[in-house]
Amino acid sequence: MNTTKLNLTFFTVVFATLFLFFSTNNFSNPSGKDWKVPGIAKKIKNPIPSTQLSIKLGEKIYAQSCVICHGESGIGDGPAGKYLGKKVTDLTSKLVQSQKDGVLYYKITRGRAPMPAFNTILKDKERWAVINYVRSLKSK
Numbered sequence: 001m002n003t004t005k006l007n008l009t010f011f012t013v014v015f016a017t018l019f020l021f022f023s024t025n026n027f028s029n030p031s032g033k034d035w036k037v038p039g040i041a042k043k044i045k046n047p048i049p050s051t052q053l054s055i056k057l058g059e060k061i062y063a064q065s066c067v068i069c070h071g072e073s074g075i076g077d078g079p080a081g082k083y084l085g086k087k088v089t090d091l092t093s094k095l096v097q098s099q100k101d102g103v104l105y106y107k108i109t110r111g112r113a114p115m116p117a118f119n120t121i122l123k124d125k126e127r128w129a130v131i132n133y134v135r136s137l138k139s140k
């Protein structure tokens with residue numbers, strides 16, 4: 001094989017890899033419905049009752065960890081949103097509000113780029129509290 005051919009082969013491999021990466025990467029997904037969640041997640045019950053206290057805690061956590069992308073009212077208009085290259089999901093939408101607490105818990109815990117995984121950022125209790133707060137957003 002001469003060098004030109006070798007170079008061509010090399011670039012084909014590199015571009016094919018890049019193409020595969022970007023075409024299967026989360027950034028090209030339209031967000032929302034196609035987010036696969038294991039069936040068991042639906043069965044996880046929220047252990048934190050939705051009391052005034054837990055909603056208040058959730059509000060605090062939301063302000064610290066979520067508002068930058070999801071926005072004050074939850075509709076996805078946070079200041080960082082426009083730099084993400086992906087639409088920030090409207091948390092007040094039916095798409096989100098119709099999902100079980102366990103499913104939201106799974107998504108918040110695992111994250112999906114560019115949304116970070118909160119498993120190490122927030123405590124268990126805090127993730128449930130923020131879900132209680134997100135529930136209160138639909139009625140605002």
Ligand code: HEC
Binds near residue numbers: 030033035068
């Ligand atoms: C860096 C920006 C960013 C931060 C911070 C962030 N999110 Fe997100 N969030 C997103 C984006 C973008 C999506 C859409 C992701 C997708 O569909 O792949 C999303 C999706 C979601 C979804 C899933 C909606 C669905 O498709 O079912 C929930 C629930 C959610 N976020 C809640 C939260 C909560 C609660 C917090 C704070 C603890 C938070 N997010 C923090 C950017 C962010």
